[in-house]
Amino acid sequence: MRFMRYLPGRNIPHLLTAPFIFSVLLPLVLLDIFLEVYHRICFPVYGIAYVKRREFIRVDRHRLRYIPWYAKINCAYCGYANGLIEYARTIAGETEKYWCSIKHKNDPGAIFFPPEYHRDFLAYGDEKAYRNFIKK
Missing domain, CATH: 1.20.140 (Butyryl-CoA Dehydrogenase, subunit A; domain 3)
Structure with a gap:
């Protein structure tokens, strides 16, 4: 106040x-x-x-x-x-x-504050991890 x-x-x-x-x-x-x-x-x-x-x-x-x-x-x-x-x-x-469960792209020059739960998401661009994830 x-x-x-x-x-x-x-x-x-x-x-x-x-x-x-x-x-x-x-x-x-x-x-x-x-x-x-x-x-x-x-x-x-x-x-x-x-x-x-x-x-x-x-x-x-x-x-x-x-x-x-x-x-x-x-x-x-x-x-x-x-x-x-x-x-x-x-x-x-x-x-x-x-x-979704995929992280956003990490742009080194950009400021981005991802939510804490993003830490458990798949890495951006990791197709192999994505394919394995959807098979489960």
């Missing part, structure tokens, strides 16, 4: 940027709906265990009595938005593990 330290004299900029921040809420809710439909329909078909939503999305800081009402709104938004994105990332990762 660093913004609270700088709030005096900055009310106008915060108010002017609030619509941009909260305009993302509708796409997030739509992502949430489509993601959950995909998750509930496809994961059982693929034999992938459900990802537990409650382990990612937590909206609870608004219950703290010492936080002003406008900060509670922000806290609820961030708990939902960040939790949803992490939940979506996990569902996408489980999907990637099922469908």
Whole structure:
């Protein structure tokens, strides 16, 4: 809540940027709906265990009595938005593990932060390992 330290004299900029921040809420809710439909329909078909939503999305800081009402709104938004994105990332990762399991090409000059589960993937360009993998 660093913004609270700088709030005096900055009310106008915060108010002017609030619509941009909260305009993302509708796409997030739509992502949430489509993601959950995909998750509930496809994961059982693929034999992938459900990802537990409650382990990612937590909206609870608004219950703290010492936080002003406008900060509670922000806290609820961030708990939902960040939790949803992490939940979506996990569902996408489980999907990637099922469908692909091949690492991305290692470009020495490029910065890329692969997810931790990529360490178990097959090396990019290793056709022999791929052929052996699909025979199992």
